[in-house]
Amino acid sequence: MPKGEWFDWHLHPQHQFAWAAEGMLTVQIGDAAYVLPPSRALWIPAGILHRTGAASTSSMHSIYFGGRQWVEPTVVAVGPLLAELIQYLADLTLPSAPRRRAEAVLRDxxxxxxxxTIHVPTVSKRLSLIAQALTDDPADDRDLAAWGRLVGASSRTLARAFVAETGMTFGAWRTQVRLLASLPLLAAGMPVATVARRVGYATPSAFVAAFRRVTDTTPGAYFS
Incomplete structure (x- = not known):
């Protein structure tokens, strides 16, 4: 999958186990986004609406299961043995008997x-110009008064709209947007100081503090 390619919103009748042997995947489920380097995969329960994209040029593998496992989307650690098993099961000519045995080991x-996860609640059309601008440039530091002049609304009106539509203040919502934008950069190994600047933080410490507040961990530990 080239960088930026997406499989649009869809669901599967079976459980899906999605993993990137190379690159990074982003799986969006509702307002939650899961960024998956090769060290992580995602269990997507049957019937869950989701979309999957390539945060960088990626080699995606998916395995589909019946039976029961987890009822919620679940991030899974991928070590060398699990990675080999996934690629073994990717062979579509594999006979059914060895496939069943390999799948049983994989489940173990x-x-x-x-x-x-980092949640970025969606907004209505009247706030979409602001949302798109911040998605394109998370470092845009305009306040609500400046955005209001652009979209033709008062800062008070916009403030009320963000709380009503997202359950967050504008500042909290923008923090989620910035942290979500930081994940592919961090997963690619970009230095924290560079990521902080790219997504709108004046200092690395301010970025780390915001990241820890939302995810309960530091950027350096998030993908380890």
Whole structure:
């Protein structure tokens, strides 16, 4: 998958296990985004609406299961053995008997990783210009008064609209946008100081503090 390619919103009748052997995937489920380097995969329960995109040029593998495992989307650690098994099961000519045995071993290797996802609630059309501008440039530091002059509304009106539509203040919502934008950069190994500047923080410490407040961990530990 080239960088920026997306499979649009869809669901599967079976559970899906999505993993990138190379590059990074982003899986969006509702307002939650999961950024997956090769060290992580995502269990997507059957019937869950989602979309999957390539945060960088990626080699995506998916395995589909029946039976029961987890009822919620679950991030899983991928070590060398699990990675080899996934690629083994990617062989579509594999006979059914060895496939069943390999799938049983694979299930035994699925170890959930505690992780806090970053939620960016969607907004209505009247706020979409602001949302798109901040998605394109998370470092844009205009306040609500400046945005109001652009969209033809008072800062008070916009403030009320963000709380009503997202359950967050504008500042809290923009923090989520910035942190979500930081994940592919961090996963690619970009230095924290560079990421902080790219997504609108004056200092690395301010970025780390915001990241820890939302995810309960530091940027350096998030993908380890």
């Amino acid at each position: 290797l699925l170890v959930p990783v505690p992780v806090s």
